[in-house]
Amino acid sequence: MRTAIYPGSFDPVTLGHWDIIQRAEKLVDHLVVAVLHNPSKTSAFSVEERVAMLRELLKDRPGILVTSFNGLLVDFAKSQGAQFIVRGVRAFSDFEYEFQMALMNRKLAPELETVFLMPKEKNSVVSSRLVREIGTMGGNLTELVPEPLRARIAERLRKS
Numbered sequence: 001m002r003t004a005i006y007p008g009s010f011d012p013v014t015l016g017h018w019d020i021i022q023r024a025e026k027l028v029d030h031l032v033v034a035v036l037h038n039p040s041k042t043s044a045f046s047v048e049e050r051v052a053m054l055r056e057l058l059k060d061r062p063g064i065l066v067t068s069f070n071g072l073l074v075d076f077a078k079s080q081g082a083q084f085i086v087r088g089v090r091a092f093s094d095f096e097y098e099f100q101m102a103l104m105n106r107k108l109a110p111e112l113e114t115v116f117l118m119p120k121e122k123n124s125v126v127s128s129r130l131v132r133e134i135g136t137m138g139g140n141l142t143e144l145v146p147e148p149l150r151a152r153i154a155e156r157l158r159k160s
């Protein structure tokens, strides 16, 4: 059984994340979408909200588990029996950070392979940071977040 972890902050989930999830699920039998629980980082949405939104989005996909984790990603990946870590890369600007993280994770757990996937061009400029900024100022989130969650994310950000 091929299992991959797709880890991230998902604060909130964007169309870029959704694009990567749909590509990753074709490659493996089981995909674990894992929200990092990082108490030292301030976030717009609580971990519970982020997990709930991803579960809502993925409710018709039995091969995908949504959960949260804390501690080292490689430890969590091993606990899930995963062989792969999936990360999305949008532009060269993502590369240095992703490259460092992939090589460090490889040092920590050589048996885990990091797989980089690219979203569609139109999703490659989408980031959670921009969604938060635009949403907080009441801007249009069409083409930035998945349609089933758009109203929920927009309302929540407007109130923040």
Ligand code: PNS
Pocket (backbone or CB within 6 Å): 007, 008, 009, 010, 036, 071, 072, 073, 074, 100, 101, 102, 104, 105
């Ligand atoms: O969506 P993000 O914020 O870019 O995701 C970053 C994430 C969650 C993948 C990364 O911060 C992570 O794996 N954190 C867990 C702690 C860890 O394993 N750190 C060592 C990484 S080399």
